[in-house]
Amino acid sequence: MKEVKVNQFGGSWTEAKMEIVVNYAKAYLIIMNKQDWVKTxxxxxxxxxxxxxxxxKEIKGMALRILDIDEPKPFDTYYFVEKDKKNKDSLEASIKENYPNKKKNAHVVNEDCNKKLIHMATYLSKNKAFRALAFIDPFGMSVNWKSIEALKDLGIDLWILVPTGLGVNRLLKNDQKIPEAWLVKLEVFLGLSREVILDRFYSQKTIHTLFGSETKxxxxxxxxxxxxxxxxxxxxTVFQFVSESFIMRNSTNSIMYHFMMATNNKTALKLANDIIKPKYKI
Ligand SMILES: C[S@@+](CC[C@H](N)C(=O)[O-])C[C@H]1O[C@@H](n2cnc3c(N)ncnc32)[C@H](O)[C@@H]1O
Structure with missing residues (x-):
């Protein structure tokens, strides 16, 4: 497994994650540039x-780093989704000011990512010349499984940050006494029933004692x-291939996130693994 250790949020793993996607995007555009019928x-x-x-300190976010790419060509269309109105306005202003020649093709919308993932799926299924590169970078478990499922059989490469340690594991309480709302959250996030999820992460053991048996x-x-x-x-179950995970740990060595890429293209898979592997090996 490829891992990186850092001290705090916004530390080197944020940079590392962004570097992975920027490197991937550059290689992706080189490949797409050779297929002149493709729109990106x-x-x-x-x-x-x-x-x-x-x-x-302030560092440049992913949106602007992707807009910085001009070689071998920029993306044909950019679609940025941001639920917080202030963040949306600030990103929009920054694009207007710093990328005047791209603002026509760069859309910034104040919406929920889940809704827009489903809209993108419909768009890609109708516009066959389009290939999409998606970056899903939530804080928590805000991506519903249904939104991911909508992407089946489409020309999309999806980089996704999965809150394995900071999200899912925290809901899976040691004693299995999980509140109803958390069970629902786990079901919506993983697209599995609570029975399947619990069966996967817990085992019951019967212990025979002097005064009868107990289940632990x-x-x-x-x-x-x-x-x-x-x-x-x-x-x-949705994509043909999924890359290795880039694992992000905190200063006490606990895993916070798994970052991975899903695709239906074998070349894309190799590219993602090649970018993840050598750079971040411990
Ligand atoms: C981890 S930050 C993303 C940072 C970004 N990738 C960058 O490089 O600057 C998460 C962002 O998602 C926004 N957000 C939270 N929930 C959302 C949702 N359901 N849909 C869209 N945006 C959301 C937050 O307001 C926040 O700005």
Missing amino acids: LYFDGFAGSGSIGAND TNKELDTIEKIGGLYTERLK
């Missing part, structure tokens, strides 16, 4: 404001790695 769409589901506050619930060891494996498995 860049979709960012959690676009942010254009900049990220990191360690008391145990949570699986290495749950976070297994959540990463489960999400990969889920993505493989």
Whole structure:
């Protein structure tokens, strides 16, 4: 597994994650440039404001880094989705000011990513010349499985940040006494029933004691790695290929996120793995 260790949010893993996608986007555009009938769409589901506050300084966010790419060519269309109105306005203003020649093709919408993923799926199924590169970078478990499922059989390469440690694992309480709302959240996020999810992460053991038998619930060891494996498995029901995961840990070495790419194109898979592998090996 490829891992990177960092000290705090906005630290080196944020940079590393963005570098992976920028490198991928550049290689992607080189390939697409050779197929002149293809139109390229860049979709960012959690676009942010254009900049990220990191360690008391501001760094350029992904949206602007993608807009910076001109060689071998820019994307034909950019679609940025941002739920927070202030962030949306700030990203829009930044595009107007810094990328005047791209503003016509760069759309910024104040919406929920889930809704727009489904709209993109409809758009791609009707506009066959379009190929999409999507970047899904949420804070928490805000991407519903239904939105991912809508992308089946489409020409889309999807980079997704999966909150395995910071999200799913926190809801899977050690004693399995999980509140109803959390069970619903797990079901919506993974697209699986609670029975299947619980069966996957807990085992029951009957212990015989002097005064009768007791059933004990145990949570699986290495749950976070297994959540990463489960999400990969889920993505493989929608896409033909899923890359290795780029694993992000905090300063105490706990896994926070798995970052992975799903695609229906074998060349794209190799490209993603080649970008993830050598750079971030410990
Ligand atoms: C982790 S930040 C993204 C940072 C961004 N990738 C960048 O490079 O600057 C998550 C962003 O998603 C927005 N957001 C949260 N929930 C959302 C949703 N359901 N749909 C769209 N945007 C959402 C937040 O307002 C926040 O700006």
